[in-house]
Amino acid sequence: MRQFLRRLAAPGAPRRRLQAALQRNASHVSAQCDRSQCRRIKRALAQRCASSITALDEQRLAALPVEKTVTFSIVAHVDHGKSSLAQRLLEMYGNIASTDAVGQSALDTLDVERERGITVKAVTASMLVGEYLVNLVDTPGHADFAHEVRRSLGACDGALLLVDASQGIEAQTLKVAAAARAAGVPLVCAASKIDLPTADAVEVALELAALEFTKDPEDVLYVSAKSGDGVDGVMPAIIDAFKQPADDRRARPTRCRVLDGRYDITRGVVAVIQCVDGSLREGDRIAFLGGDGKEHTVQELGLLTPAHHRTGFLNAGCVGYLVAGLRDVRQARVGDTLCLATERDRLEPVDPLPPATQPGLFASVFPPDGGLFDEMSRAVDRLALNDASVTVRREAKARPTLGAGLRLGFLGLLHMDVFRQRLRDEFGAEVLFTSPTVPYKVRWKDGNVTTLEALDDWPDAAQLSREVSDILEPVVDIEVVTPREHVGACLEHLETARAQQTGIESTLDGRSIIACAAPWASVVDGLGERLAHASRGHATLAVDELPRYEAADVAKVDVLLNGEPVEALAFAARSADARDRGRRAVEKLRRHVPRQLFECIIQARVNGAVVARARIAPLRKDVLTTGGSKAVLGKDRKKKLLEKQKRGKARQKTIGKVALGQDALWAVVGS
Numbered sequence: 039m040r041q042f043l044r045r046l047a048a049p050g051a052p053r054r055r056l057q058a059a060l061q062r063n064a065s066h067v068s069a070q071c072d073r074s075q076c077r078r079i080k081r082a083l084a085q086r087c088a089s090s091i092t093a094l095d096e097q098r099l100a101a102l103p104v105e106k107t108v109t110f111s112i113v114a115h116v117d118h119g120k121s122s123l124a125q126r127l128l129e130m131y132g133n134i135a136s137t138d139a140v141g142q143s144a145l146d147t148l149d150v151e152r153e154r155g156i157t158v159k160a161v162t163a164s165m166l167v168g169e170y171l172v173n174l175v176d177t178p179g180h181a182d183f184a185h186e187v188r189r190s191l192g193a194c195d196g197a198l199l200l201v202d203a204s205q206g207i208e209a210q211t212l213k214v215a216a217a218a219r220a221a222g223v224p225l226v227c228a229a230s231k232i233d234l235p236t237a238d239a240v241e242v243a244l245e246l247a248a249l250e251f252t253k254d255p256e257d258v259l260y261v262s263a264k265s266g267d268g269v270d271g272v273m274p275a276i277i278d279a280f281k282q283p284a285d286d287r288r289a290r291p292t293r294c295r296v297l298d299g300r301y302d303i304t305r306g307v308v309a310v311i312q313c314v315d316g317s318l319r320e321g322d323r324i325a326f327l328g329g330d331g332k333e334h335t336v337q338e339l340g341l342l343t344p345a346h347h348r349t350g351f352l353n354a355g356c357v358g359y360l361v362a363g364l365r366d367v368r369q370a371r372v373g374d375t376l377c378l379a380t381e382r383d384r385l386e387p388v389d390p391l392p393p394a395t396q397p398g399l400f401a402s403v404f405p406p407d408g409g410l411f412d413e414m415s416r417a418v419d420r421l422a423l424n425d426a427s428v429t430v431r432r433e434a435k436a437r438p439t440l441g442a443g444l445r446l447g448f449l450g451l452l453h454m455d456v457f458r459q460r461l462r463d464e465f466g467a468e469v470l471f472t473s474p475t476v477p478y479k480v481r482w483k484d485g486n487v488t489t490l491e492a493l494d495d496w497p498d499a500a501q502l503s504r505e506v507s508d509i510l511e512p513v514v515d516i517e518v519v520t521p522r523e524h525v526g527a528c529l530e531h532l533e534t535a536r537a538q539q540t541g542i543e544s545t546l547d548g549r550s551i552i553a554c555a556a557p558w559a560s561v562v563d564g565l566g567e568r569l570a571h572a573s574r575g576h577a578t579l580a581v582d583e584l585p586r587y588e589a590a591d592v593a594k595v596d597v598l599l600n601g602e603p604v605e606a607l608a609f610a611a612r613s614a615d616a617r618d619r620g621r622r623a624v625e626k627l628r629r630h631v632p633r634q635l636f637e638c639i640i641q642a643r644v645n646g647a648v649v650a651r652a653r654i655a656p657l658r659k660d661v662l663t664t665g666g667s668k669a670v671l672g673k674d675r676k677k678k679l680l681e682k683q684k685r686g687k688a689r690q691k692t693i694g695k696v697a698l699g700q701d702a703l704w705a706v707v708g709s
């Protein structure tokens with residue numbers, strides 16, 4: 039049944055059968071698959087039904103000159119309405135059926151996006167607007183996914199900058215606008231959510247002009263995805279601003295750039311590609327420039343609407359999907375250029391996409407059972423294909439209690455948490471994540487500087503006193519945008535986070551922009567949430583992606599169970615806070631470690647000294663009771679049994695392993 043449903047959900051399946059299957063099979067789907075498989079299959083079926091109503095005129099598309107194509111990204115601060123506006127545009131141009139609901143976008147297809155109500159992946163949808171083919175890219179707003187925005191901007195003719203008219207310009211608005219400027223991408227600005235009673239679109243337009251994001255405040259569009267007001271003016275403005283001059287790109291040798299990809303269990307790598315020059319057809323033999331030299335046959339090509347709409351060809355200016363029987367995820371990396379196999383020796387790669395941002399946070403992952411390392415590794419590689427900013431490296435050495443693992447690099451805590459959830463949702467991989475750590479460095483007294491890839495490599499107490507000159511920590515530039523009345527509260531939190539203020543400016547609409555240099559560890563430790571809380575949700579934080587290193591007074595906190603350090607639980611903290619944080623970690627862990635038959639001692643250790651201790655008493659087994667009733671035992675026999683139990687417990691205490699679940703590990707993270 040599952041196979042049958044997968045076939046139905048695949049592109050090319052007839053619409054009538056799909057709709058009938060969707061209605062008939064809902065209960066079978068539920069019966070045969072687990073919750074997340076079931077949701078995915080039903081969604082794929084529903085999308086296929088919806089995508090078949092798309093009125094893409096393939097003959098017109100085949101003849102479409104490149105100057106009649108436009109690619110643009112929607113960029114904004116988190117929750118300013120990007121996905122909702124994209125949804126309305128898809129409805130307006132017939133890609134999907136109309137709905138009255140705002141907030142659940144057809145472009146947010148991942149379980150994690152729907153559950154959390156945020157976009158984590160940039161998604162492309164192409165639509166026919168008059169005589170133009172417009173490729174829209176909906177990008178995430180959260181800072182942890184800023185690499186998706188930069189990658190999308192690298193492949194766009196322009197960007198639509200949205201600003202929530204009731205919130206005004208926020209920290210991430212400044213960040214994405216700066217990224218667009220750096221990439222040389224022109225902007226069209228729009229004030230969104232103008233239906234809200236607190237909206238002040240004119241104020242937003244003036245502010246956008248003051249910041250030189252638009253030349254004239256009158257050029258700013260006013261839109262509401264909820265009421266639909268102003269949405270019909272968006273595409274004409276986009277086409278007008280971003281249309282490209284006529285050129286001969288269609289006639290040049292074919293070159294396509296890989297923008298994204300995901301692994302499909304039946305079809306292998308499904309790559310999102312942008313046809314930059316020439317055209318590509320199903321059946322063509324292709325090769326990757328600078329790749330492994332292998333040739334592949336194009337099996338399936340089409341547009342993303344956002345569902346797969348198979349066209350059999352892609353011409354210059356189109357963004358679409360490609361299936362070419364690639365089984366190894368390393369064969370089609372984001373940014374790679376592919377061309378016709380016969381032309382590979384005479385072509386240069388397309389301009390590179392912005393490189394993936396350096397990870398700012400590392401964690402190790404281990405399979406729950408050491409033997410499943412290969413399966414875990416494959417799942418991580420396949421998911422990393424869909425998230426180019428994650429770095430994956432095999433741990434240099436196997437950990438004593440956890441076995442072989444992978445060291446993963448992330449851009450922030452949310453990024454890491456989303457990756458963990460996607461591993462489970464999309465690949466069924468339950469893995470153990472260690473406490474995340476920022477990459478510290480050690481400056482030794484002999485002048486050498488080494489990077490601490492993992493907390494395991496942290497110098498011990500003796501080395502610290504004799505050989506280490508400084509521990510260096512990453513520091514980043516941050517900007518906090520807040521209404522003026524909350525500046526005091528924000529500054530207090532910034533001081534607690536050891537942020538050094540470097541400047542403060544006022545905006546036209548009565549807000550302040552505070553610039554600081556802050557330890558990256560404080561930023562990933564929830565500084566953004568604390569600032570938002572202190573300002574009743576008004577303050578927003580944007581972070582510069584490139585850290586520099588400065589000397590810091592930090593120490594490693596080890597957590598021990600029955601005298602054994604648990605590598606997964608070690609973390610670094612400011613020396614002044616290490617004792618407190620160690621105590622909190624022990625307290626939290628005490629609540630998560632199940633009682634065992636033997637005594638369990640939890641300790642926190644800083645620089646070799648124990649700073650906190652908790653004891654979990656053993657479960658008491660009544661060895662004098664057999665089969666539920668108390669046997670009549672002689673005094674000597676009782677004594678013997680109790681002594682035997684005592685010896686057993688002592689042995690268990692030394693060899694007994696306390697099984698720790700991921701919830702216990704997560705409880706300690708951020709203690």
Ligand SMILES: Nc1nc2c(ncn2[C@@H]2O[C@H](COP(=O)(O)OP(=O)(O)OP(=O)(O)O)[C@@H](O)[C@H]2O)c(=O)[nH]1
Pocket residue numbers: 114115116117118119120121122123140141155156157158177178179180230231232233234261262263264265
């Ligand atoms: N009143 C009103 N609410 C809107 C409008 N557009 C979006 N919203 C609401 O604003 C919230 C965020 O909307 P999204 O479209 O998910 O915002 P986003 O910018 O795509 O969010 P991220 O991708 O996570 O950054 C949702 O609760 C929407 O229902 C609008 O025009 N009017």
